[in-house]
Structure formats: C-alpha cells, structure tokens
Amino acid sequence: MRRAGKERTASRGGPPGGAVAGPVLRAVGLSRAYGEDASLVWAVDGVDLDIPAGQTLAVTGPSGCGKSTLLQLLGGLDRPSEGEVWLGGRRVDGLGERALARLRRRSVGFVFQAYHLMDELTAVENVELPALLAGSAPRTARRRAAGLLDQVGLAARARHRPAELSGGQRQRVAIARALVNSPLVVLADEPTGNLDSAATHDVLRLFAELRSAGQTLVMVTHDERVAATADRVVSLRDGTLADDIRLDGGPRLPEGAGADHGAASPLGALLDWED
Numbered sequence: 001m002r003r004a005g006k007e008r009t010a011s012r013g014g015p016p017g018g019a020v021a022g023p024v025l026r027a028v029g030l031s032r033a034y035g036e037d038a039s040l041v042w043a044v045d046g047v048d049l050d051i052p053a054g055q056t057l058a059v060t061g062p063s064g065c066g067k068s069t070l071l072q073l074l075g076g077l078d079r080p081s082e083g084e085v086w087l088g089g090r091r092v093d094g095l096g097e098r099a100l101a102r103l104r105r106r107s108v109g110f111v112f113q114a115y116h117l118m119d120e121l122t123a124v125e126n127v128e129l130p131a132l133l134a135g136s137a138p139r140t141a142r143r144r145a146a147g148l149l150d151q152v153g154l155a156a157r158a159r160h161r162p163a164e165l166s167g168g169q170r171q172r173v174a175i176a177r178a179l180v181n182s183p184l185v186v187l188a189d190e191p192t193g194n195l196d197s198a199a200t201h202d203v204l205r206l207f208a209e210l211r212s213a214g215q216t217l218v219m220v221t222h223d224e225r226v227a228a229t230a231d232r233v234v235s236l237r238d239g240t241l242a243d244d245i246r247l248d249g250g251p252r253l254p255e256g257a258g259a260d261h262g263a264a265s266p267l268g269a270l271l272d273w274e275d
C-alpha cells in the first residue's frame, strides 16, 4: 500500500514508507475482551485514536490498564473483539493470517521490553532477518542491517551474539531490527523498562533521531522521562482513553543520562502511579 503514489506526500521528508495522507494508524471503537462470563475482562474498551504521520505518541497508564493489548491490536499481533484498525489508509483488522503476518513484517516494527532477539544469531543476523523474511536479497539485507547497526552505534558489535551485549546494546539491536523493512510505524512496549539511565538515554536519543527523520512511533511507557520526549501522551484507564495531551514544543530529550526522575511537571500528575 505504501507504494501507492497517490497516497504519498513528500512534504514531511520522512523515511521510505513513512509519509501517508491521513493518519498512519487509526483505531475506531477498538475493543478486546479476554475470558468469558464471570471472568470477562475488557482489556481495551472502545478506543478511538488517530496517529498522524511522523508523530511520536506515548501511551501511559497503570499496570493492567491495557497498554500492551492496545499496542498488539494496533500492530496486528492480536485481533480485536470489536472495532477497527487502519494502517496506512487500509483497514487491517479483518485480514487473513498470511496477509496479517506479511503486514506485520513489512509495515510494523516492534520493540519489546525484553528485546526478543534470537540468542543464536549475531547482532547483524538478528537485524537482517526480517528483511530476508520479507524477500530481500541476502547481500542487500546484510548491507541494510550493517548500516542500521552503524546508525545505532553498534557497528563494532555486529558479530556479537546477544549474550555478549549489554541490555542497552541489545535494545539498540532490536531497534535496528524494527527499522530494517522501513516500517510505516514503530511500536515499542516499555522499550526502556529493563534499562538503566544511561541506556535509557541512548534509546531516547535514537527515538529522537527517528522522529527527526519523520518516523511514526508509538511507545508504551510509564517512565515520565520517556513520555516527556513524545509529541503527544495518551493515558489509559481500564482499557479506555482517559487523557490525550499534546506536548507540542514541549520537552525533548532529558539533559544527560541521569535525568531527575521525580521532578514536578505537568506530566508528573498524569503519570503519578505505581507500576
């Protein structure tokens, strides 16, 4: 779909596939129930959300409020019980398994808290794998993977396996992997949840670079420092959208790796919970 010339707009100067007319990602009445009868839980309950091209959106809320479920629905890792998901101007919630898998591979880049790298593959092999699965020629995939590892500051670690890398390095490999097929959207679930301050700062700097390049990014986080780098923060309560705050012109990257975590700010109230 992102090859459709009419849908592309050159104005944002984003990455390949990053610029689409209208919202890149859209949820309409999106709902997901787990269990049945007495144990029925609406993990996501009637969420309407438009995410324009190039936006960095933070999704926050207390543990169990439905953040991960929402992200999985948006990325086609899970199917809604009700409602619609639109990606790149196309409705995707009703796609068959094969089409959905193809969509995930080509149009969505996932980043998880626990990295989910393949232990037996080197960094560069991890990064190139989705490109190979999407049909890239091996040499092309390797060149692209090496370039991305360079971009995330890990050119010298390309042949290391995950066990030989720090948590922050693993997450940077995972981010490179998420980008290898030039996805329409990058979806990150607590991407800094396992990282110390220095590694968190590295990841946020990468996300800031992605934003400058026009990449659409949705990140689930309950870390105020992370949410403060977004263009917009939505918060969930019991599966429904409770707040939608734009931080236009607001804070960007925190200064230094040891940013003050508990500082008072408008976001402080929004993000005031235990998780």
Ligand code: ADP
Residues within 6 Å of the ligand: 034, 035, 041, 042, 043, 061, 062, 063, 064, 065, 066, 067, 068, 069, 070
């Ligand atoms: P969050 O990421 O905000 O912590 P989740 O999306 O993981 O929240 O979960 C939202 C709600 O859905 C929780 O009540 C959780 O227990 C429930 N839930 C999530 N996944 C499942 C599942 N596979 N089966 C049953 N209930 C689930």
Ligand code: MG
Residues within 6 Å of the ligand: 067, 068, 069
């Ligand atoms: Mg979660």
